[in-house]
Structures are given as structure tokens and as C-alpha cells.
Amino acid sequence: MTTWGILGTGGIAAAMTADLTLHGHAVGAVGSRTSESAARFAASHGIPRSHGSYEELVADPEVDVVYIATPHPQHAPNALLALRAGKHVLVEKPFTMDRAEAEQIAEAARAGGLVALEAMWTRWLPHMLRMHEVISDGTIGEVRSVIAHHSQKASPDPAGRMLNRALGGGALLDLGIYPVSFAWDVLGAPSGIHAISTPTATGVDRQTAILFAYESGAQAVLTTELDARGSNTATVIGTDGRIEFDPFFFAPTAFRVLDPEDTVVERFEATVTGRGMQYQAQAIERLIAAGGGEDPRLPLSQSVEIMGSLDAIRERIGLHYS
Structure with a gap:
């Protein structure tokens, strides 16, 4: 063992x-x-x-x-x-x-x-494995968009980890990593990266919006924030339907598969013991x-590339760690 x-x-x-x-x-x-x-x-x-x-x-x-x-x-x-x-x-x-x-x-x-x-941990959760099956079997057609949001109301203490530049604070690395990794999981490596951000008084990102572009023409719209709690949901939109995730998309949760007429064709739920x-x-x-x-769910090479995407986002929003 x-x-x-x-x-x-x-x-x-x-x-x-x-x-x-x-x-x-x-x-x-x-x-x-x-x-x-x-x-x-x-x-x-x-x-x-x-x-x-x-x-x-x-x-x-x-x-x-x-x-x-x-x-x-x-x-x-x-x-x-x-x-x-x-x-x-x-x-x-x-x-x-x-x-x-x-x-x-x-x-x-x-x-x-x-x-x-x-x-x-999200990569191996049951709902994520089922999501890939739904996409692979063509149920929602060609994926055109990924929308994912992760925001929490963190401690306002300027000395706390979330606001501390020396500890890699800010929304991006702590919370934004989830929507960024989710977009990579669904669509792979982006061909273009755009981002805007609002900083905190301590110099880390308070709120960041990210747009990934892909050679296929697909797009990912990703947002993260550290001082306001959001819905923490995600949607994968295809030409023949979409997958809508319940909160919190990155933790054990459920999703609905809808056709273009908004008819629910599948409701997926799984029982997960513990945190997952x-x-x-x-x-x-x-x-x-x-x-x-x-x-194959998360090759080491992809973890390296995802850090490269986060580097590019930080460059675009002027986020530097001490």
C-alpha cells in the first residue's frame, strides 16, 4: 500500500x-x-x-x-x-x-x-468525468463557449494570505485557477489570452476577467473575485445544446444537459463521500x-502550460509578486 x-x-x-x-x-x-x-x-x-x-x-x-x-x-x-x-x-x-x-x-x-x-481535485470528480462523456458523444455538438466563475468573500485583513503579495495572494492564483483549469480541461490550450483586473490596496488582484481565444473559434469567459461571493457556476455551450453546472462547479455537484429548446435531456448527480x-x-x-x-486527466505537461497561461494573465494585468 x-x-x-x-x-x-x-x-x-x-x-x-x-x-x-x-x-x-x-x-x-x-x-x-x-x-x-x-x-x-x-x-x-x-x-x-x-x-x-x-x-x-x-x-x-x-x-x-x-x-x-x-x-x-x-x-x-x-x-x-x-x-x-x-x-x-x-x-x-x-x-x-x-x-x-x-x-x-x-x-x-x-x-x-x-x-x-x-x-x-476537480479533474477527477464524477461530474467532470461525465461531462467529458457528454461532450465526446456529441450530445451538445461542437463546443463554442465555456463560461466559468469563481468568487468568494475572503478576509479583508491586509496581512492575511489572500491579500499578501509575498504569499502569492489575490484572486487569480487562489480562486481563478479553477475557471482557468476548467477552460483548459474542456477546450485545451488557448491561442490568445486577454485580461483586465482591478487591484487591491495591497497590490494583488481583487477582481479579474479573462478571455481565452481558440484556433477553432471557441472562446472561454472566466471571472474571479476575492471580496464578493458569486454564483460559482459554469456553462459549456455547444452548437446542439449546453451543460449547466450547479454551484460549485469545481466541487462535487450536479449538472443539467439542455437541448437548443431548453429541454432538459439529462440531469447528472453523484453521491460523493467526504470532500471529494x-x-x-x-x-x-x-x-x-x-x-x-x-x-491523462491532468498531464504534468499541462500543469506546466497552465502556469504559463497564468503568467500571461499576470503580465496583461500587471500583477507582480514580491
């Missing part, structure tokens, strides 16, 4: 660990920057070993794969630390801060014969068992 190590002890680490445990995955160790934090997390989640540094965690001989759950700027250095110790990595999204860092992870994984996977993060764990464990490779 593949044994997990959890690198980081924040909220997302707790959510992932809960889903791993709930679904029978082996969590063997946790690592934090302090022994006290690691010990508390281990006790809360029934993890047998705790380590007071990330270096100790990745050196643990019983750990096979490390889940990277630290703030955005630490994803690349933490993933490289684990890869250089011979561990596979599941790296929280955004995969890195930019494409250059993503390429470093990809190179290290390939050089070591290891698996590196972005923890974009177990599917990405299953995906990387399959790769590890197979001896490596890339998952």
Missing part, C-alpha cells in the same frame, strides 16, 4: 488528510516547521509519526508520496525537496508560482523516475503502481 506524508498542517492539509483516512489510504507521517505543530496535527488525525521539519518528513523511509499543502510560494521548493529525496509528490494548486518553477518540478520528477501531479479529494489520491496511486507516467 502507498503510504502518504503530509507536508504542512493548514486547513487544506486537514481536509485532504480527512479524505485520505475516510477512504482507506495510509497516512504515515506529517511534517511541519515545528515539532509542536506536527504533533498536534498527528494527534488530531491519528497519524502515527510527526516530524518537526520538512526535511525530516521527506527523509522518512516509510513515506512513498508527499502531499504538498503549504502556501503558494513554497510549493516549488517543497516539491523539489521531496522529489530529491526520492518521493512522489501531489502538489496543491496552483502548482507553482509560475511556469519556470513548474518546469523545475517536471524536470526533477522525470529525472528521478517519480510522479508529480497537480492537486487540481480522494479521487486525486487514487489517480496518483494508480500512476505510482504503474511505475510512473502522467495521468
